[in-house]
Amino acid sequence: QVQLVESGGGLVQAGGSLRLSCAASGRTFSSYAMGWFRQAPGKEREFVATISWSGGRTYYADSVKGRFTISRDNAKNTVYLQMNSLKPEDTAVYYCAADLRILEPTMTHKPDYWGQGTQVTVSS
Numbered sequence: 001q002v003q004l005v006e007s008g009g010g011l012v013q014a015g016g017s018l019r020l021s022c023a024a025s026g027r028t029f030s031s032y033a034m035g036w037f038r039q040a041p042g043k044e045r046e047f048v049a050t051i052s053w054s055g056g057r058t059y060y061a062d063s064v065k066g067r068f069t070i071s072r073d074n075a076k077n078t079v080y081l082q083m084n085s086l087k088p089e090d091t092a093v094y095y096c097a098a099d100l101r102i103l104e105p106t107m108t109h110k111p112d113y114w115g116q117g118t119q120v121t122v123s124s
Helices: none
Strands: 004-007 010-013 018-024 033-039 046-051 058-060 068-073 078-083 092-099 118-123
Touching: 004 092, 018 033, 018 092, 018 118, 033 068, 033 078, 046 068, 046 078, 058 068
Parallel strands: 010 118
Antiparallel strands: 004 018, 018 078, 033 046, 033 092, 046 058, 068 078, 092 118
16 A cells, blocks of 8 residues: 655746655555646646656656656655646646556556645646
C-alpha cells in the first residue's frame, strides 16, 4: 500500500512558476514508478509527466515539454513537478500517482495509487 499526499498548488499569474510535491508513505517508494496527471473542469484526467523508479527515465505530455520537469528523491520518498512558464490552460487539479508497472504516455492501465489532488490555477 502506498499513500500519496500532494502539496504546492496555488494561484499564479501566466508566465509564473510553481513546484508541486508528492510525499509517499511506505518503505518501498523506490520500487514505484511515479507520475503526475491533471484534470481540468469538464475534461478527462490526462497524463502530464512520469518518472521511472530509479529516476533514469522521464516522460512528458507534448503540452508541457520544455516547461515542466519531474524529479524524485527516493531518500525523502518524494516526487516533484517543477512547472515553469505556466499558461492559463495549465489550470487543473493535479494528481500524484504511483504504480509498480511502467507509467508512460501510451499506457493503457490506470495507476494503482492516487493522491487527493492539489489545485493549480493560472490567471491570464
